[in-house]
Amino acid sequence: MNRLPDLSPDKSPLSLVELIYGTPIKEVMSADPVTLDRKASMRRAQELMRDKGITGIPVAEDGRLYGIVSIHDLIRAMQIEKLDTTVEDLMTSKVVTLEEAMPLSMAISYFGKYSYGRFPVMNSQQLLTGIITVRDINVTLINRLMQEVTRYEAMLDNDVKPGLSITRVFHTRRHDFEHGGRASTAIKQHLVEHNLDRRLIKKVAIASYELEMNQVVHSIGGTISFKVTPESVEILVQDRGPGIENVEAALTEGFTTAADWIKSLGFGAGLGLPNAKRVSDEFFIHSQIGVGTTVKAIIYLKSKETER
């Protein structure tokens, strides 16, 4: 089974810490859970589980919790042929509960500590108000993380400060030739607006376009980010795979793995990476099969100027 990562506050990203320590269980649990009276039969428990698609039902009356009937209890009842017995007799009565006001981190750690599939949730008066399952946590985490990531991406995309220095991130998709070059065109435009030397702009344009189109042609998609400072333009491209089998060969002019239809569009002649490397002042490439490829290309804006 997969292990949970160490979620202690000093070892996790701040936004994740805020999320799991700052969200009360009340916002994650399913409220007003289905319950059973003590005198209900195990057969009734079986019907409820089947109809509602759940695997555990708290036994409670007027909010007071007496126990919980899980699918394991039900299987046991079926084995000993006691489906008509009251739930009171076969329920688990030593129930581990959580409280509404506790942070989500507590629920996560309880699921790690105990092998239960659900925990009843109590309010401050010790009355049952909800039930929490791993599914509830998953749904909450995915939703919140989506909001967070969307917020971060928007921040990165809009980080256009006045002046030359900017950081921008663009996304590429596999075989999306239609939008291929969008990132490079935007960055070139930015440099033109700041009256950079045309030869430097062209170097940036070449490196950026080749790396961008490489992602479109070869990868399953990724990001291309630019960090422009008065000293240099740093182009960082990261894709999600499939990775380059032989990086040295890929850096050799004329080496290509592109399909014929891609070649017919004027790409995939094995010039991309060599071109990008040639115009860059610093060039790093790392690739791992099944993981992806990262390329960092840096073009100096200052020192080259003084060399001339």
Added chain:
Amino acid sequence: MTLKELAAQDWIEVVSSEYDDAQIKGVYTSDLLSDVMANAEEDSVLITIQAHNNAIAVASLAGINGIIICNNRPVPDDMPATARKEHIALFRTAHNQFKTSCLMGKLINGA
């Protein structure tokens, strides 16, 4: 020779006419976009059969002001609009790349 003067040639069909007129300082003939990117000079005209938006993107990045599509290759509907947006002159001709290159050579060098 300017782009407008080139547009007036009887073997040239103007596909997108919204561009900034400019002197043609060179001509580059290639169907390989990485090659164009790396080797074409700025302010030149590109002779190619690559009739799609990526040719415009490369032209824009490489500082090419005009494109001549050869062999009357069909131009996709979105290409003229992209050319307009980038202020790149888009032309088409029935000639192939060699014939077009020869004609451009004569126009530019007067040979």
